[in-house]
Amino acid sequence: MCGIFGYIGTKQDASTSILEGLKSLEYRGYDSWGIALQKSDGTVHITKHPGKIGDAKAPDIQSSIGIGHTRWATHGAISRENAHPHTDCTGDVVLVHNGIVENFDKLKTELEAKGHTFKSETDSEVIAHLIEEFLTSSQDLGNVMKQTKQAIDGMNAVIVLFPKHQTFYIIKNGSPIVIGKASDGYYIASGASAILPHTKEVYFLEDGESAKLTTDALTIFDKQGQEKQPTFISLPYDAQMATKGDYEYFMLKEIEEQPTVLQTISKSGYEDIQKAATLIKNAHETYLIGCGTASYAALAGTYLFSKIAKRHINHSIGSEFSYLVDFLTDKSLIIPLSQSGETIDTISAVDSAKQKNAQILAITNSIGSTLYRKADTNILLNAGPEKAVASTKAYTAKIAYLYLLAHEMNGSYDKGIDHLDTAIKAISTLIDNQNDIEQIVHGMKDSTSIFVLGRGLSYPAALESALKIKEVSYVHAEGFAAGELKHGVLALVAKGTPIILFNPHDETYEDTISAAYEVRARGGYVIGLSDTNHEAYDEFIHIPDCGDCTVIPNVVVAQLMGYYLALAKGFDPDKPRNLAKSVVVK
Numbered sequence: 001m002c003g004i005f006g007y008i009g010t011k012q013d014a015s016t017s018i019l020e021g022l023k024s025l026e027y028r029g030y031d032s033w034g035i036a037l038q039k040s041d042g043t044v045h046i047t048k049h050p051g052k053i054g055d056a057k058a059p060d061i062q063s064s065i066g067i068g069h070t071r072w073a074t075h076g077a078i079s080r081e082n083a084h085p086h087t088d089c090t091g092d093v094v095l096v097h098n099g100i101v102e103n104f105d106k107l108k109t110e111l112e113a114k115g116h117t118f119k120s121e122t123d124s125e126v127i128a129h130l131i132e133e134f135l136t137s138s139q140d141l142g143n144v145m146k147q148t149k150q151a152i153d154g155m156n157a158v159i160v161l162f163p164k165h166q167t168f169y170i171i172k173n174g175s176p177i178v179i180g181k182a183s184d185g186y187y188i189a190s191g192a193s194a195i196l197p198h199t200k201e202v203y204f205l206e207d208g209e210s211a212k213l214t215t216d217a218l219t220i221f222d223k224q225g226q227e228k229q230p231t232f233i234s235l236p237y238d239a240q241m242a243t244k245g246d247y248e249y250f251m252l253k254e255i256e257e258q259p260t261v262l263q264t265i266s267k268s269g270y271e272d273i274q275k276a277a278t279l280i281k282n283a284h285e286t287y288l289i290g291c292g293t294a295s296y297a298a299l300a301g302t303y304l305f306s307k308i309a310k311r312h313i314n315h316s317i318g319s320e321f322s323y324l325v326d327f328l329t330d331k332s333l334i335i336p337l338s339q340s341g342e343t344i345d346t347i348s349a350v351d352s353a354k355q356k357n358a359q360i361l362a363i364t365n366s367i368g369s370t371l372y373r374k375a376d377t378n379i380l381l382n383a384g385p386e387k388a389v390a391s392t393k394a395y396t397a398k399i400a401y402l403y404l405l406a407h408e409m410n411g412s413y414d415k416g417i418d419h420l421d422t423a424i425k426a427i428s429t430l431i432d433n434q435n436d437i438e439q440i441v442h443g444m445k446d447s448t449s450i451f452v453l454g455r456g457l458s459y460p461a462a463l464e465s466a467l468k469i470k471e472v473s474y475v476h477a478e479g480f481a482a483g484e485l486k487h488g489v490l491a492l493v494a495k496g497t498p499i500i501l502f503n504p505h506d507e508t509y510e511d512t513i514s515a516a517y518e519v520r521a522r523g524g525y526v527i528g529l530s531d532t533n534h535e536a537y538d539e540f541i542h543i544p545d546c547g548d549c550t551v552i553p554n555v556v557v558a559q560l561m562g563y564y565l566a567l568a569k570g571f572d573p574d575k576p577r578n579l580a581k582s583v584v585v586k
């Protein structure tokens with residue numbers, strides 16, 4: 001969703017850094033963009049465009065202060081007027097905003113009655129006029145920003161440029177804001193990876209905090225408005241990891257990074273896993289929560305813990321969890337799973353659980369993120385920056401952690417590692433032979449529906465696989481428990497409908513073969529994934545037996561299918577329509 005990038009410092013080419021910063025935030029999803037640059041004569045140059053940045057050049061302006069924004073439309077159409085930055089009536093207040101001002105309607109009516117003229121339909125512009133209004137009774141910017149913070153409802157992050165003072169003020173109550181400290185000044189962004197080319201030293205602004213930045217000073221104010229000493233952390237990866245390198249798309253790069261990511265977990269995940277196992281053992285009950293792909297990892301966790309650790313662990317979709325918290329106590333353990341650590345539905349779920357004093361063990365990929373900061377204990381996935389909208393390596397990393405955690409609780413950690421290592425080899429083979437998958441996908445490119453079937457552990461894997469295929473290729477894809485076929489799904493199977501069938505050699509094998517016969521009898525085209533071929537399959541993809549870890553290479557096949565299907569249909573797999581990487585509004 002919306003992205004913010006700002007710079008204040010000593011170098012004169014803020015324009016280029018801001019444009020590059022916005023480009024590196026493109027993965028969040030946006031539909032218009034804009035930049036404001038303060039010139040040496042004190043005036044501000046603003047450029048705004050509907051659509052993508054594409055080949056646009058940075059404004060040819062010398063400047064050492066500026067803010068940029070990528071907008072994901074909420075209030076008002078995708079247009080130049082509605083793109084950020086927004087200004088007040090005088091031009092003395094220039095701002096970019098992430099979030100939603102929930103009381104904007106009321107504020108706008110009041111401000112219009114006082115003579116303010118609006119140029120856009122956005123809730124964001126209301127903030128600029130509100131600041132202008134407060135400035136009529138006080139020139140103390142800190143005080144004005146405090147009043148502004150109190151006046152706007154909702155989860156918001158706002159950076160305000162006061163050109164007359166060559167100063168930024170930031171208020172934050174929701175959307176993420178990271179401040180990077182470099183030798184040439186301060187960089188501000190809504191995602192840490194955008195700051196990486198400039199510095200690794202970052203401070204994540206907490207909800208309720210605010211900040212004042214000038215060319216050479218940063219002051220952080222706590223929730224009560226008192227100055228506080230910020231503790232900067234060092235990001236654990238470098239700028240190179242957040243670029244495409246030789247790849248055309250992040251999605252393929254991230255798919256191919258999976259063996260390395262999983263190897264790191266296999267080699268050095270034990271300490272974290274032990275810590276988490278103790279928390280689960282001591283808890284009265286445990287809930288795994290997450291949204292989208294992370295919710296399917298949570299569901300997989302329920303199966304893994306039941307099967308391997310002989311322990312029931314509940315799971316819930318993040319946006320549903322706040323309706324399930326009534327029985328939680330201070331003995332409950334909540335495990336939010338999240339790549340970004342910024343998904344608002346997962347964060348709200350955690351907030352509801354915290355109100356019941358439940359313990360939080362966050363499994364995220366983003367050090368310093370909101371979930372990371374809210375948690376009592378953290379496990380970092382260490383998958384490196386994930387920039388394609390469709391989550392791949394963060395998903396398999398989550399499954400690997402949950403799998404090893406279940407084995408640790410069962411006292412069979414070494415067996416878990418053996419299976420994980422076999423799965424890593426299987427993924428490497430799939431990646432080496434990805435042309436075979438590309439070929440199979442060519443036969444599917446005109447299909448209007450694709451179904452993915454599996455039983456047991458392969459059921460959540462089927463759900464995740466269908467999501468991966470549909471979100472990047474826009475082909476209707478659905479995952480089903482194979483046993484549900486005869487309860488309704490069979491009605492959807494027509495001649496030639498591709499059916500991806502996960503059939504590991506476990507307790508589900510024979511029943512899944514029956515499912516293959518059932519769909520074939522109705523004309524379905526069965527693509528079987530298993531360790532041995534079978535006459536019930538029309539197409540066969542060999543996946544070696546990796547025990548309960550077989551679900552990992554199975555999903556990697558679906559990731560590759562989604563990727564190649566998107567390419568075959570002429571879509572950009574990194575930026576699926578209507579979707580954003582970081583879902584920070586409800």
Ligand code: F6R
Nearest residue numbers: 292293294338339340343390391
């Ligand atoms: C799908 C996808 C989304 C995310 C979901 C949660 O490929 O990426 O479904 O998994 O929005 O995001 P995180 O993991 O950042 O909380």
